[in-house]
Amino acid sequence: MTTVAAPAAAAADAGAFTLREFRVLRRRQDTRDTATLSLEPCDGARLAFAAGQFTMLYAFGVGEVPISISGDPTRAGPLLHTIRDVGGVTHTLTGVRRGDVLGVRGPYGTGWDVTDGRGGDLVLVAGGIGLAPLRPALLQVLARRGDYGRVVLLYGCRTPEDVLYARELEQWRGRFDLDVDVTVDYGPPQWRGKVGLVDSLIPRAGFDPAHTLALVCGPEVMMRTVAAALVDRGVRRDRVRVSMERAMDCGVGLCGHCQLRELFVCVDGPVFGYDRVERLLWLREV
Amino acid sequence: MTGPDVRAQLRDHCFTTDLPPEYLDRIAEHARLESFPAGTVLFTEGTPAEQLYLVVSGRVAIELHVPGRGAQVVDTVDECDTVGWSWLLPPYRWFFDARAVEDVLAVVVDAAALRSEADADPALGYALLQRVAAVMLHRLHGARVRLADLHGSPS
Numbered sequence: 558m559t560t561v562a563a564p565a566a567a568a569a570d571a572g573a574f575t576l577r578e579f580r581v582l583r584r585r586q587d588t589r590d591t592a593t594l595s596l597e598p599c600d601g602a603r604l605a606f607a608a609g610q611f612t613m614l615y616a617f618g619v620g621e622v623p624i625s626i627s628g629d630p631t632r633a634g635p636l637l638h639t640i641r642d643v644g645g646v647t648h649t650l651t652g653v654r655r656g657d658v659l660g661v662r663g664p665y666g667t668g669w670d671v672t673d674g675r676g677g678d679l680v681l682v683a684g685g686i687g688l689a690p691l692r693p694a695l696l697q698v699l700a701r702r703g704d705y706g707r708v709v710l711l712y713g714c715r716t717p718e719d720v721l722y723a724r725e726l727e728q729w730r731g732r733f734d735l736d737v738d739v740t741v742d743y744g745p746p747q748w749r750g751k752v753g754l755v756d757s758l759i760p761r762a763g764f765d766p767a768h769t770l771a772l773v774c775g776p777e778v779m780m781r782t783v784a785a786a787l788v789d790r791g792v793r794r795d796r797v798r799v800s801m802e803r804a805m806d807c808g809v810g811l812c813g814h815c816q817l818r819e820l821f822v823c824v825d826g827p828v829f830g831y832d833r834v835e836r837l838l839w840l841r842e843v
Numbered sequence: 844m845t846g847p848d849v850r851a852q853l854r855d856h857c858f859t860t861d862l863p864p865e866y867l868d869r870i871a872e873h874a875r876l877e878s879f880p881a882g883t884v885l886f887t888e889g890t891p892a893e894q895l896y897l898v899v900s901g902r903v904a905i906e907l908h909v910p911g912r913g914a915q916v917v918d919t920v921d922e923c924d925t926v927g928w929s930w931l932l933p934p935y936r937w938f939f940d941a942r943a944v945e946d947v948l949a950v951v952v953d954a955a956a957l958r959s960e961a962d963a964d965p966a967l968g969y970a971l972l973q974r975v976a977a978v979m980l981h982r983l984h985g986a987r988v989r990l991a992d993l994h995g996s997p998s
Contacts, residue, residue, distance in 0.1 A: 685994040715994035742989045744904070744916030749944050752904070752919045754985045761923065776993040782984075 573809040576615060576660045577604075581653050582635050588719050590642045591686060592651040593627065595635035596659065604636050604661065607668030608693035609800060609828045613808045614638060615660030616653075620646040623805040623823070625690035626664060631700040636661070639689035639721070665808045667828045669694040669798060674770030678706040680762065680792075682783045684755055684775020685714050688721045690800050690827075691774050695729075702734055709736040709762050713755025713779070716743050736763055755779065759786040766791030773831075774800040781838050784831045797831035799838075818843050849874045852950050856897045857923040858974055866967050873956035878948050885926065885941040892929035892937050894951050898922055901947030906940040914940065918982060928975045930954035931961075 579596035586592050598604060604612075608630050615621040622644075628637030642651040653659065671679065671694050679698055683691045691710075698705055710729065714720055720739065730737040738758050740751035751758075756779070771787045773780050780799045787797050803815035803822040810824035817837055820826065837843055850871040853859045859867060876899070879885060885896060885903065896903070903926050905918040917939065920926050926949070929937050935954070961968030 715992070719994065740919075742992075742994065744919070746906070746914040746916065748916055749902075750919075751902070751921065752916045754988055757981065757985060778988065778991065778993055782988070 573665075574662065574807075576662050578658050579636060579661045581655055581657045581659065583655060584651075584653060587639060587721055590651075591639060591721060592642075593637055593639045594650070594653065594659075595637055596661065597635050598661075599658065603633055604664065606630055606636075606664040606693075608671060608697050609668035609690055610664040610666050611690075611808075611827060612636075612638070612661050612663035612665065613805070614640075614650060615662070616646055616649040617658070617660060619649045621660070621662075621806075622646045622650070623665075623808060624650075625800075625827075627689040627692045629696040629700075630693050631697055639686065639692075641686045662808060665823055667826055669772050669800075669828055671697050671770070671772070672704075674698075675701075675704040676706070677768035677770060678709070678764040680709045680711070680764050680769055680771040680787070682711045682755060682759070682771065682773045682775070682787075683713070684779040684783075685719065686721065687773075687775035687779075687800070688712055688714075691772060692722065692725075694772055699735070706768065707736065707764050708734065709738075709764050711738050711740075711755055711758045711762060713740045713742070713758075713775070716741055717745065717748050717750070738762065754782070756782045756786040759783065759790055769796060771797045772800075772828075773797065777802070777838065784835070784838070788831070794832035794835060795830050798828050799831055799834065800827045801829060801834065802827065849876050849950055852876060852897070852899055856899065856950065858897050858925045858978075862970060866970065869960055869967070870952060870957065873953040873960070874950050876948065877951045878946065879943040881943050881945050881947075883943045883947070885943065886937045887940045888937055890937055892927060892935045893954050894927070895930050895954055895957065896926035896941070897950040897952070898924050898926060899948040899950060901943060901945040901949075903947055903949075904942050904944045906942055908940060914942075918985070919944065925975075925978055928979055931958065931971065931975050 578599040582597050583595040606626050611623045611625045613621050614624045624638045627639040640650050642648050681691050729735050740753050744752040769792050771792050773783050784797050801822050805815045805823050806812045808823045810821045815822040853867045900922050903920045904916045906914040907917050908914050926941050
C-alpha cells in the first residue's frame, strides 16, 4: 500500500504560488548541453535563498520546471540557475537570450544547512549537473572558510568536456585551503586526470569521518553508492545529506507528484539526511 | 632497487599493508622498486602478464586501443592502488594496455615467482586472492555503473 503524505503538513502559504518576472541578464554556455542563466528581478527585489533550495522556473507558454539555484547565497547579485537541456522546457530555458523574461516561483525546499558543519570537516560529492546545487553551499563555506576544518570537493562527470564550472574548479583547485578531485567516466587519450567513479575517491580523501558533514548530489545511483562509501568510511548517516530529485509540478507540497513514500521532495526536501531516506533509496519504483 | 626500500614500500602500500611480516618478506624477495617516466608503456594488450605493479606514486592509465579512435582510457590507477590482476589467473595475459600518465614509482613484483609462492603456501595464496578479488570487485562495479551511463542524456 502506498503511504499518502498529508498535504496539510506541507500546506503552501498564500504567496507560495506567486510568480515573479525575472529578466535574463546573461546566458553562459557551460558545456555542450548545459547553460547558466543570470537573472535579475523585474521588480528590483532580490530573491534571498538558502544553499540547496530550488525555484520553479517558468518559460512562458512552454512550461515550468524545478531548477536548483546555483549562485552565491551570501552575496547580492543576479539569481543564477544552471540548466541542463534534457527536455522541452529545459531546451527552451537553455536557449533564452539576454533580455528575455522568465517566471520564477520560490525559492522552495530545504537547504544544505552548511553552518551545521562548522568546526568540522566538510565533504561535498557531486556527480554531473549535481555540482550546480552544491556550488552555493561551497561558496557559503568559502565565505567563512575559517569556520570549517578541511573542505573537500569530489566531482565526477561523464567526460572531460562535461566538466561543469571548469574554470572555477581550476581556481578552487589552486587554493591551499580546499581539496578538489575530479574524475570522469570516459577519458580520451589526451586526458591526464582520473578515470573512474566518484565514489572511488572517497576512501583516500583527506577528512576526519568522525567530524565530517557530507553533502551529496548527483544521479540517484551515484548518491546511493557515495553515501554508502561515506558511511563505510565512518561518517555518521545523519551527517550525510543528499539532494533528491523527483518530478515536481507545484513545488509546495500540494500536487503530490514528487511524493517519495511519506515524503514530499519539494517541501520535506530536496535535501534530506541520509538516515531519513536510506531505505527509500533502495526501494524500487518509489 | 630492492631490499629494505621495497620491504618498506610493501609495508605501507594499501594492497599489502595488512599482510603478516613474513609474507611481506617473501613478496619482497621477488620485488623491485622501479620508476616509469610519463609516457612509458608498462604493458600492452595480449602480452604475457608477468608482473604485478603496486603504484607508490604517480598515475597509470588503463587503456583500450580502438581502431580509428586511438587509445581510450577506461580506468586510472593512482597512488596506493594496483595495476593488473591478469598475473594471478590463467591465461596470464593482459587484456588492456597500461601507460604512465605521470612519472610513476611502483613496486614491481615477479608474477611467476609470486604464483609459485602462492601455490606453495595456500594461506598466502588466499590472502593474495582476497586482495585481488577486492580490486576486481571495485573495478567491475565501476565498469558496470559507467556502462549504465548515469550522466548520459535521458532517452
